[in-house]
Amino acid sequence: MLLRDCPVISKRKPESMALFAVFQTTFLLTLLSLRTHQSEVLAEHLPLTPEALKVSVNSAQQCLHLQWTVHNLPYNQEFKMIFQIQISRTETSNVIWMGNYSTTMKRNETVHWSWESELPLECAAHFVRIRSVVDDARFPEWNFWSSWSSWQEVNVQDSTGQDTLFVFPKDKLVEEGSNITICYISGNIQNDISCYLEGEQIHGEQLDPHVSTFKLENVPFIRKGGTNIYCEEKQRKAISNGTVLFVSKVLEEPKDFSCETRDFKTLICTWDPGANTALDWSKQPSQSYTLFESYSGKKKHCEEKNRCNWQITQDSQEIYNFTLITENYLRKRSVNLLFNLTHRVHPMSPFSVQFENISATSAVMTWKVHSLGDYFTLLCQVELHGEGKMIQHNVSVKANGKYLLNELEPNTEYVAQVHCADDNHFWKWSEWSGRDFTTPEAAPSEAPDVWRTMKSGSHNVTLFWKPLSKFHANGKILFYNVAVENLDKPSRLEHRSIPAPANSTELTLDGCSYQIRVTASNSAGASPAAVIVVSAAPGNKEIEEEIIEGTEDGFSMSWKPQSGDVMGYVVEWCDRPQDPLCDFQWKKLGPNTTSTVISSDAFRPGVQYNFRIYELSTKRIAHLLERKTGYTRELAPSDNPHVVTNNLTSHSFTLSWKNYSTKSQPAFIRGYHVYLKSKEEQCQPGAEKAVLPDDTVCCQYKIDNPEQKTFTVENLKPESFYEFLVTPHTSFSEGPSGTFTKVRTPDEYPYMLVHVIVPVVICVVLLVCGCLLKSQWMKDKCYPDIPDPYKSSVLSLIKSKENPHRTIMSISDCIPDAIEVVNKQEGSKIQSLGTRKSLTEPELTKLSYLYLLPTEKNYSGPGPCICFENYTYNQAASDCASCGHAPVSPEAPPSQWGLLTSSENLLKALEKNYMNSLGEIPAGETTLNYVSQLASPMSGDKDSLSTNALVPPPCSEYKMQMAVPLCLASPPPTENSDLSSITLLGPSEHYR
């Protein structure tokens, strides 16, 4: 229950005081005499019960407005009374509130009183009754409670239909954080109704079968459109009704309330309004702001929410007491501000900012200010911004300001600005007013930093210089002047001008010493000269390179001075050593410095940097002092060497990676690891077992010399597979786990065979070649050509015979040189054959042979014999085998024996073919049949031998020739025929 929000009003009706004055005395005298009696009568009979009780309703504010009167007050004078009020809900017996209300009143006067209900009045019927008591010490006899007035019923929502549902309160405006009770009234008590607050179901309590209430505490602000509360009937599945709770944000007190003047005509008051409490549907507009000045009593409604202008009157009011009042429908707040106008002067911005007499190092700044009167002095602050720096100066100004800006830098853009404030009572600076200006150029103030490189073995000097800093350049450098002076012999100075922004030039000098002077020039002049001397004898001695460890911050190095007469030291290096241009750098150090740290943003891990430290003599001649090399951070080698396998034997092979450069690696190569995988479990001496990242075990050979780029793996097994990997290692890691290369050791026997067979083959080849070369000689010696029978004179005799098909040589036709007829006994034949007897038939037909013995004079010794078949003797041609030049001696070489043995078989086969041929081929069809044979002593026929005991000629070989008809040139493909055919091919194919 709230009382404060409901207006409580008490009123008294005007009385006619004149009438009262006339009759007052008369009545009092009468009444006084009857005082006691009257009191008793009043107590018993005068009804002081409140009457004419009327109750009205303000639904929006949920207020009950009560008014009543007490007619029976005895005297027309004020009585101090207490009214006791009872309020019931739903039914009279359900008293929900009872309280007293004290007031003074007269008879027939109407009393007003209000009561605010926390429950919307529409949610339930309310009943009100009142009783009173006179609480006046003057009338103690009336100090008793009157009877209760009759109950007055208040029923706002009395028309609830069967299917209607109402939600109350409607569109209520509350402040964020308030507690509020809502209710719904349903005409149908059977409906199951659910209510939701912003989509979330809320639960309440049932007031009666038709009414349920929901208490919402500390309601939040959700949106300007209000918080939606709605109820739906489950059965109808329809939104039955709802309401919107318009929750306003709490009105904030204005912050930073301040007033000031810029021209003594207007006061500008500003503040931070805080949150806007406006709500949609015109439920609450934005909060309003009103300015009230207590001294003048003036008030102004502010149009804007955060500022208000107040006109200063000319009545010389200096002190102002402002109250800023803000209010909305729910709340009102205010803040005060008391100030002296002259202390709240915020000057306007200076204007007409100018610069005069601008030189390279100074300028004069002038400006004007808006006058505030003769008695006002302004404090102006000049700020100079340039080159990333800021300088402030303070100046007191009446009307026009002026300030000398000095110590400026040449060729520099500056921004100068000024603002002012009341010098007497500082309140606020004005806004800045400013302009920029640029100082002109001046000659460079410092010599360029010059250094040189010299190619060894030549007189070419590359001169480098660093661009001057902006601070020293004093303008844009246009060109660099290089003057070269020969120190060894007087000559004319050589000048060279190199346009900027070049930073190097190449000089070709002779063997003399030169002094080189370099200056930088801009539009204002030239810089001091940088002097460097190139000595005729550079004295580049061999200096060992020292390894240094770098860090991410650079390379720390120190050196030992060699001579005391030193002008300084220079450290030179390349920022990008892999690039052809290398980005040459140098650092000059003083004579007392023997250590430094070289750092560069260009330094990268895994790149080897080489440093040279020079000593500069007082004659400005540089001598190489030390050499350093190192990495800012060594990285693991990214590549393994490309390995070639050499000298592969059954027990070893050699690995070679001579093309692997240790200089271009991302770290100092300290050596190599050779990994060898094999099926052997044990590693060879010199190797140790190692476990690879893939958990395989192998043997590791360590090579600690980075320049050793070959390695021989020994003690291997023949015919075995091996896998190897060569990887470099640095001080902290090794190369990547690359792919192993497979090698198979060869078999050792072929190796031996190669060593034995090759010489033998070579010898044989040589022998054969020799034989071939001497073939004619061999032929002549061993098997001379058989004479052609057709070319013999014997042919002339044949033509005259009866049988043209048979050529029979008659002895009489021959003109022999010598004829020897030998009739040898069989026994001698057998005897002569010796152990070879088994090879011949036991009974040999007797053959008669005609031996033609050469008659040449030069014939000496056993020569070839010719044995012609003589059919007239009816002897088998095979008997011709018995002819020979010479008996075969048992001392003949094995090969010869073999050949002979072959000849025997051959001859046997030939015999057979031959005989068959003779039997099958008519003699007349054969143009010429002859058998020429170098008779062998073993091939004779026993019978023939017995009848024709020929003495075999001393012939060690056989030769058979047979002319056959063409039709017989291709005998059946039998083994023998093969042999025969081969044999019959020609004389050159013998003994194959």
Place this chain on the structure above:
Amino acid sequence: MPTQTTGRTLLSLVLGLLFASMAAMGSCPGDFHVLLGQLQKQAHAMQDPSSLLDPYMRIQGLDFPQLREHCTERPGTFPSEGALRGLGRRSFLRTLDATLGLVLRRLAAVQQQLPEAGRLGRPPAARLRAQDLEMLKMARLNIHGLRNNIFCMSRLLGSSWDAAEPTQAAPGTSPPPTPDPGAFQRKLEGCRFLRGYHRVLSSAGQVFGKWGKSPSQGHRHRPPRALPEDASRARPSRRGRRLVPRGQLPR
């Protein structure tokens, strides 16, 4: 009646000014198919609830499932698709224009009830509200654009817009005074109204689609002349009966 007359006069004045300005600008496409394509695209884009209804529901706090379910078009507020299909082309255009005019006015009324975001203390909510308010503004501009094209199409069809019969739903037509239903019901009514708005634009898109399929209507721009109303499509019983939106977006 005086109120209705005043409303009709006002509508005629507004439309007349609008048409006059457009004619002066000469911005109407002369090709029937081009114009029809624009109308179809506009109707298609504006039938999407995300262009107007969704921002409205977010602003009013109605974007909850229980409320979405019940935010349905109130029957009779806008002409049905069947009724629109049954109209002749000029009547259809007039009806659609009147519908859009009503929506415009209601939107203007709603926007007057919605103060700018200002400093609400909760930046995300304030930003979202500002975006949604901006979408409402855009929706109004889009409706103006569609109405312009309706005007152009009407001219292309040879209709003298000035001679067109004023729609019954003249602006300013106020329903008889009824007890204030409360902000919640007004919010819900607005939601239903806009649901109908999107539906009627969808129906209009369908009707425009039918126009495109009718070969006899695919003619080039002709000088304005009074084409006879497509009487064969208008039922006799509906002659003289104008379909106009009757619903009102709660003020």
